[in-house]
Amino acid sequence: MKRREFFKKGTTAAVAAGVIPLVTASCVGAKDMVYDRKQDKWFDLGTGKTGSNSRKKTVAYDVAVIGGGAAGICAAVAAARNGSKTVLIQDRPVLGGNASSEMRVHLNGVNNIKGKAERETGIIEEILLHNRFENEQESFPVWDHVLYDFVVREPNLTLMLNTQAIEAVMDGDKIKSALCWQATTEILFTINAPVYIDCSGDGLLAATSGAEYRTGREGKAEFNEKFAPDEPDGWQMGATLLMSSKDMGKPMKYSPPSYAIKYTHEGGHKRRKFAGFHEGIWWIEVGSDDDIIADFEENRHKLMGYLHGVWDYIKNSGKFPEAENLALDWVGSLPGRRESRRFIGDYIVSEKDMTEHKHFDDAVAFGGWSLDEHNPGGIENISEPPSYFHYHFEEVYQFPFRSLYSKNVSNLMFAGRNVSQTHIALSSSRIMGTCALMGQAVGTAAAICNKKNVLPREVGQKYIKNLQEQMLRDDAFIPKRPANDPNDLARKASLIFGSTTSSGDAKKLINGFSRDIDGKNNHWQSDGLSADLQLEWESSISLSYVELKCDTNLQRNIMMRKDSRNDELYFNGIPNELLKSLSLEARVNGKWIKLGVIEENRTRLIKFKFDTIKTTAVRIKMTETYGAENVKLFEVRCYA
Amino acid sequence: MINSLKITLSLLLPLWFLISFQTKSMAVKNINHKIVLKHPGEDIPVEVTLVEVQDSDGLPIAYFTDVESVICLEQVCKIVSVRIYWNNIGVYQKYELENGATLEKYEDDLFDPEDYKKLHTILANIDSPYKEVYLDEILTVVDEHTEDIDAVSGATALELDEKDTVPGAALTCFTLWHWVNGDIVSIIKNKTGESVSNKQLQQFLVDENETYFYIAIAELQKRKNYSKEFIDTIIKRGLKDDFLLRTAFNYLKGASVENYLYAAETLFFKGSREQKLTTTRSLINTDYKVSKGYLNNFSTQFSKLDYQEVSLLLELMQDKNPNSKVVIENVLPLLSGDFIIARRAYWFLNNETLTTKQEREIKCFYKKHKDKL
Structure with a gap:
């Protein structure tokens, strides 16, 4: 019997049950409540009389991904979309990792190569475009929900929030199970899966599995790294605590809390600047030369102290009159981490692989953020610049698959900052856009x-081409590695042409390069709208899928940032090049029949799926973009 | 006015455009236009006087206007009057300051000689980053070291490459760039179009700089002038420059049916691939009634065309000239040529009313290729 039903029925039921003395019907109090002890589980749960819920559960998936940052989300979505029943385990209440509203670190990528972006594509591109539609205001809490939406809408993917993978159960050199503690439900999950992917940054599950890892800085000699210290040491780049402030339109006082650490900027390096301080200062950073994970709580406390110390300096030193009306609007309590464990794979990526643009046959990702190594000591060593920008890339570098799986735990892969690389290599590849590409790969x-x-x-040894081809089909980009999918029927077309052409050539849409790069254009662009693209085959083909890659202007950033920049390099709206409305037709028995219509497209990779038909020609009719006068495509694919 | 122009301060600009209006003998007339402009830094539209300078033939040869050097929100900046010059198609040429006036940077710094040159370069760059910068971004303190942008947060101030701005004078650059490259450019083009004679428009149509062509076409459409003389010039230009065909047909579709069809036929028969495709597309979309005889004539070209041209022309015939005996006769030979073209011809013929002999021919084609249709 439910509690409300009891009150509704008043005393009649009680009398009938004969459990309590008769009372006046007009004033029934809490003391007068009667329970059906055999059924009132909510009451008996505390006493254990009806037994308690099991706090241990065992579940099975095809793939278990640990960590819900950019890398983990992309890994989980890629696995799910490619047919594996996948679980994504995230130890925080929100997705996004360092870029979540809990930390608000900018989600950057290859933001600037000689003045232009070279944006990551694939799943991270899809996420960032989704964010442009759902979160034009660029709010970090809304971004959390954009990511949540992106993950929970995937049919083959289960999300477990507030759940931490705490221990691996081993069977020989394989992880048999991951023990995961869900803090909100007090449940200990045993998650069984044939493959595990640790994208959690610190990599607790991987560490407990016995996967080999290293921390700290390699010495120059080990990998012939120009920017490494002469001798190896334990230093790991620190974590940063961010904040943001608000102009209140009137002078605002500030007094620091008890735990603030006084900051004076005396002897501070000239590159330790305050520009944009109202949205946080990235060099409020504390690292460690020992066990940075063990030091975390101590460092968090320090960082909270430094944050308020620096803000006190800004507000009360008299050196920042522009801060008079500012008040803290949000202060982080969870520092954003840059570095801890780096697990060892069959290959360790190092500085020269990046600066000399080594070609890897098993390349699956790319990067291009500068070698941006933060100074040893962080804010506790302000006489040094807060970061050494050792090297600025002029073209993107490759990242190999052999650095994304463990050398000694056979069913474990990684993506993100914990992959197989040196400290110096990490100083570039730690950027979230790059981590996301690794995620999609694993x-x-x-x-x-x-x-x-x-x-x-074995994927690396026997199926690397399958992996690369699938990634390229799914809109990833691998430098110098054109797609060459034997199943792609567009490549077998006798003719491909656009109704009009203002630049490029429709034939380039099947050349395997889905972006303009290395000084070559790989696109077809119409002359005005509407415009058609047509493919003809000499013999009839069976067709079930047509897939396009359209322009989203990869040379201009649409990253998730606090500063909402809108200039030559950054854009804070929906790219006007994005194709909005289109339809697909196939010619059957000499007549054009419609196979699909998309009115409000939101993605760079556009897919049509339909019941298999026999045809000799398809025609894509494009009628509208989000503002551009012409439509530009980079690829067309057709599959049986 | 001419005298006052001569005594204005000559800045240290790298290029002195010796535009003709500075020669007293050439410039004969200045016309003042009161115009209203929107500026992204101003809340409400601003009225300015745009001066059009015409030569003795009444041809606009330049424009200029005076604007304030900086939009100043807190009344603390020094404002000087800046005269901006454009040529007759709205391309920025130079700026001048009042005699003795100087431009100022943030915190009372004055412009260096190099800064004046750089400002000129910035204003001349129609794709400057200032194009898409907002005023509130300018008002944020600018970090002069642009490279130190960390993965964690990065500076929030406007970050422009040093080549794209005068450090400390972003607000001046922003203010002037939008005056120079804003709505006024299209106003100048319109004014030029309005001022020139038909004879001058003829010259515009053949000028190598295609902006003159666009101005002329827009103006001819406004004047509803579709004379044969203009049409011949436009056809000639369309045969030479593919990329102008879309604009050309946009004009031609307003001409009389005779002139439109004359232009279409000339461009199709004398032109190459792009002319043929653009013409055929235009004929498919035209509301004019086109005679069978006219379209039949086009069908004589089938054997010389590639697949895309054939396909589009067949679409035109199917739509506007179905069951034409002439067309059918001209299409039938395609069945024995390149297979992809033959198949397209087959599907066309399959929908036409054919003679028994012709029916046999296409049945024969079907039998032979039924697996590839």
Whole structure:
């Protein structure tokens, strides 16, 4: 019997049950409540009389991804979309990792190569475009929900928030289970999966599995790294605590809390600047030369003290009159981490692989953020610049698959800052856009592991082409590695042409390069709208899928940032080049029949799926973009 | 006015455009236009006087206007009057200051000689980053070291490459760039179009700089002038420059049916691939009634065309000239040529009313290729 029903029925039921003395019907109090002890589980739960819920559960998936940052989300979505039943385990209440509203670190990528972006594509591009539509205001709390939406709408993917993978149960050199503690429900999950991907940054699950890792800085000699210290040491770049302030339109007082650490900027390096301080200062940073994970709580406390110390300096030193009306509007309590464990794979990426643009046959990702190594000591060593920008890339570098799986735990992969690389390499590849590409690679690889019943290393050895081709089909970009999918029927077309052409050539849409790069254009652009693209095959083909890659202006950033920049390099709206409205037709028995219509497209990779038909020609009719006068495409693919 | 122009301060600009209006003998007339402009830094539209300078033939040869050097929100900046010059198609030429006046940077710094040159370069760059910068971004303190942008947060101030701005004078750059490259450019083009004679418009149509072509076409449309003389010039230009065909047809579709069809036929028969495709598309979309005889004539070209041209022309015939015996006769030979073209011809013929002999021919084609149709 439910409690409300009891009150509604008044005393009649009680009398009938004969459990309590008769009372006047007009004033029934809490003391007068009667319970059906056998059924009132809510009452008996505390006493254990009806037994308690099991606090241990065992569940099974094809792929378990640990960590819900950019890398983990992309890994989980890639695995799920490629056919693996996937679980994404995130230890925080929100997704996004360092870029979540809990930390608000900018989600950057290859933001600037000789003055232009070279944006990541694939799943991270889809996320950032989704954010442009759903979060034009660029609010970090709304961004959390954009990511939540992006993940929970995937049909083959289960999300577990507030859940931390705390220990690996091993079976030989394989992880058999991941023990995961869900703090909000007090449940200890045993998660079984044939493949595990640790994208959690610190990599607790991977560490407990016995996967080899290293921390700290390599010495110059080990990898012939120009920017490494002469001798190896334990230094790891620190975590940063951010904040933001608000102009209240009137002078605002500030007094620091008890734990503030006085800051004076005396002896501070000239590059330790305050520009943009009202949105946080990235050099409020504390690292460690020992066990940075063990030091975390101590460092968090220090960082909270430094944050208020620096704000006190800004507000009360008299040196920042422009801060008079500012008040703290948000202060972080969870520092954003840059570095801790780096797990060892079959290959360790180092500085020269990046600066000399080493070509890897197993390349699956790319990066291009500068070698941006923060100073040893962080804010506790202000005489040094807050970061050494050792090297600025003039073209993107490759990242190999062999650095994304463990050398000694056979069913474990990684993506993000914890992959197989040196400290110096990490100083560039730690950027979230780059981590996201690694995520898509390992998620796709995990699905191949399941399909082929192999382990990650075998994917690298036997199926690397399958992995690369699937990633390229899914809109990833691998430098110097054009797509060459034998199943793509567009490549077998006898003719491909656009109704009009203002630049490029429709034939370039099947050349395997889905962006303009290395000084070459790989696009077809119409002359005005509407415009058609047509493919003709000499013999009839079976067709079920047509996929396009349209322009979103990859040379201009649409990252998630606090500063909402809108200039030559950054854009804070929906790219006006994005194709909005289009339809697909196929010619059957000499007549054009409609196979699909998209009115409000939101993605760079546009997919049409339909019941298999026999045809000799398809025609894509494009009628509108989000503002551009012409439509530009980079690829067309057709599959049976 | 001419005298006052001569005594204005000659800045240290790298290029002195010796535009003709500075020669007394050439410039004969200045016309003042009161115009209203929107500026992204101003809340409400601003009225300014745009001066059009015409030569003795009444041809606009330049424009200029005076604006304030900086939009100043807190009344603390020094404002000087800046005269901006454009040529007759709205391309910025130079700026001048009042005699003795100087431009100022943030915190009372004065412009260096190099800064004046750089300002000129910035104003001349129609794709300057200032194009898409907002005023509130300018008002944020600018960090002069642009590279130190950390993955964690980065500076929030406007960050422009040093080549794109005068450090400390972003607000001046922003203010002037939008005066120079804003709505006034299209106003100047319109004014030029309005001022020139038909004879001058003829010259515009053949000028190598295509902006003159666009101005002339817009003006001819406004004047509803579709004379044969203009149409011939436009056809000639369309045969030479593919990229102008869309604009040309946009004009031609307003001409009389005779002139439109004359232009279409000339461009199709004398032109190459782009002319043929653009013409055929235009004929498909035109509201004019086109005679069978006219379209039949086009069908004589089938054997010389590639697949895309054939396909589009067949679409035109199917739509506007179905069951034409002449067209059918001209299409039938395609069945024995390149297979992809033959198949397209087959699907066309399959929908036409054919003679028994012709029916046999296409049945024969069907039998032979039924697996590839």
